[in-house]
Amino acid sequence: MSELKLENVGYCYKNGDRDVLQGVTCTFKPGSLCAVVGPSGSGKTTLLSLMAGLDKPSAGKLFIDGEDLAALDLDCYRRERVAMIFQAFHLFPLQTALENVCYPMELNGVPLAQAQERARELLAAVDIAEEKQRRFPSNLSGGEQQRVAIARALSTGARLLLADEPTGNLDTVNGNRVMDILRHLAHDENYCVVVVTHDLAIADAADQVYRMTDGILTARGA
Numbered sequence: 001m002s003e004l005k006l007e008n009v010g011y012c013y014k015n016g017d018r019d020v021l022q023g024v025t026c027t028f029k030p031g032s033l034c035a036v037v038g039p040s041g042s043g044k045t046t047l048l049s050l051m052a053g054l055d056k057p058s059a060g061k062l063f064i065d066g067e068d069l070a071a072l073d074l075d076c077y078r079r080e081r082v083a084m085i086f087q088a089f090h091l092f093p094l095q096t097a098l099e100n101v102c103y104p105m106e107l108n109g110v111p112l113a114q115a116q117e118r119a120r121e122l123l124a125a126v127d128i129a130e131e132k133q134r135r136f137p138s139n140l141s142g143g144e145q146q147r148v149a150i151a152r153a154l155s156t157g158a159r160l161l162l163a164d165e166p167t168g169n170l171d172t173v174n175g176n177r178v179m180d181i182l183r184h185l186a187h188d189e190n191y192c193v194v195v196v197t198h199d200l201a202i203a204d205a206a207d208q209v210y211r212m213t214d215g216i217l218t219a220r221g222a
């Protein structure tokens, strides 16, 4: 399981003149799909990058399953416990779909044959057939590339999935398909899934919606 708790989290960019996040307090639980909405520049991506261990908060604390992130080896946290999905997919262009999914496992020392077997299973689960697994990302549709990116995010066994506008480059049908997969992972596989989105229809598919306004996070309906 993976529960991520934030207590009074604040953040100011080194070259910034103001707090981009202020007093963010909330708990993201396993088994649940949460959405974070809010205007451009309100701090959504900054929040995800702290949750992903890419940066440290200027104030407050984050806890993963009760462990203070400040006390953890963040390289290890990023390799093993958290995975990110991006609007622009961020697949490696010179690797096939299969190689993209194998790569994080290889970095974690999984033998190649075992990594390939797991990658094939993960890709099949997001409906990427074997012939497409051998293609480079540029020869796949946007929806297919995002599903490969989801398979790659799952490959390390991380239980916390953070998605920044994962449907932003997709049409409604493919966007809904990606959300169906993320919802399935939360509800049926007990992942903790947090999705940042501008799209209120996408946010409505979530179990809980948070709104970010000028660095302050509030639960919708609260």
Ligand SMILES: Nc1ncnc2c1ncn2[C@@H]1O[C@H](COP(=O)(O)OP(=O)(O)OP(=O)(O)O)[C@@H](O)[C@H]1O
Pocket: 013, 014, 015, 016, 020, 038, 039, 040, 041, 042, 043, 044, 045, 046, 047
């Ligand atoms: N590297 C940086 N250095 C300084 N300020 C930054 C940096 N990155 C972002 N900011 C500022 O922090 C604030 C929050 O940015 P952030 O990217 O978190 O917003 P966002 O809610 O994700 O916006 P969008 O919806 O456009 O993606 C903005 O005012 C932005 O200009």
Ligand SMILES: [Mg+2]
Pocket: 044, 045, 046, 164
């Ligand atoms: Mg953003």
